[in-house]
Amino acid sequence: MADLTHGQKEAFMKEALNEAKIALSHEEVPIGCVIVDASGEIIGRGYNRREIDSLATHHAEIMAIEMANKRLGNWRLLDCTLFVTIEPCVMCAGAIGLARISHVIYGAANPKFGAVESLYEILKDTRLNHRVAVESGICEVDCTALMQDFFRNRRNML
Numbered sequence: 001m002a003d004l005t006h007g008q009k010e011a012f013m014k015e016a017l018n019e020a021k022i023a024l025s026h027e028e029v030p031i032g033c034v035i036v037d038a039s040g041e042i043i044g045r046g047y048n049r050r051e052i053d054s055l056a057t058h059h060a061e062i063m064a065i066e067m068a069n070k071r072l073g074n075w076r077l078l079d080c081t082l083f084v085t086i087e088p089c090v091m092c093a094g095a096i097g098l099a100r101i102s103h104v105i106y107g108a109a110n111p112k113f114g115a116v117e118s119l120y121e122i123l124k125d126t127r128l129n130h131r132v133a134v135e136s137g138i139c140e141v142d143c144t145a146l147m148q149d150f151f152r153n154r155r156n157m158l
Contacts, residue, residue: 004040009105009135009138010138010139012034013083013085013107013138014139015032015042015045016032016060016083016085017085019032020032020047020143023049023060024146027051028050029050029150030150031047031048031059031085032046032060033046033060033061033082033083034064034082034083035068035077035080035083036081036082036083037068037079038079043067043071044063044065044066044067044068046059046060046062046064046066046067047060047063059091059092060092061082061084061095061096062091065077065082065095065096065099065101069099075099077099077101078102079102081101081102081103082104083105083106084106085106085108085139085143085147086114086143087108087109087110087113087118087136088104088106089110089115090115090122093115093123096123097122097123097132101132104123104133104135105135105136106134106135107137107143108136108147109136116134117136
């Protein structure tokens with residue numbers, strides 16, 4: 001994928017934030033994701049659907065990867081960039097590597113479950129046959145606030 005400007009990265013992350021807001025509207029943990037191909041077109045979108053679908057694996061990244069796979073008719077998402085509001089977990093980092101995604105850009109760190117930089121560095125692990133370029137901090141304030149507000153409101157309801 002051609003180098004994206006900071007403005008383009010922010011625009012795609014805002015699309016991921018829109019997906020996260022859809023999750024929030026369903027009382028899901030508000031995480032959203034989009035996948036962009038080499039031409040700059042969004043080919044996959046996803047938001048957390050674990051509660052909606054009663055499936056533990058229905059994280060935003062998995063939903064976006066599945067949509068992109070179907071759209072391209074290929075399990076390989078070479079030269080694609082995945083934008084996600086929160087650092088991917090172990091499962092999602094594994095799926096990103098298996099899908100051969102080239103670049104991951106996430107908004108905010110996930111200190112409790114993050115498997116890209118916080119707890120593990122799965123996407124950079126030289127023992128694996130595919131490595132992924134990683135960037136963080138795009139729209140970090142908005143991504144962090146969405147998660148913090150969700151969990152603060154949830155605690156207040158208990």
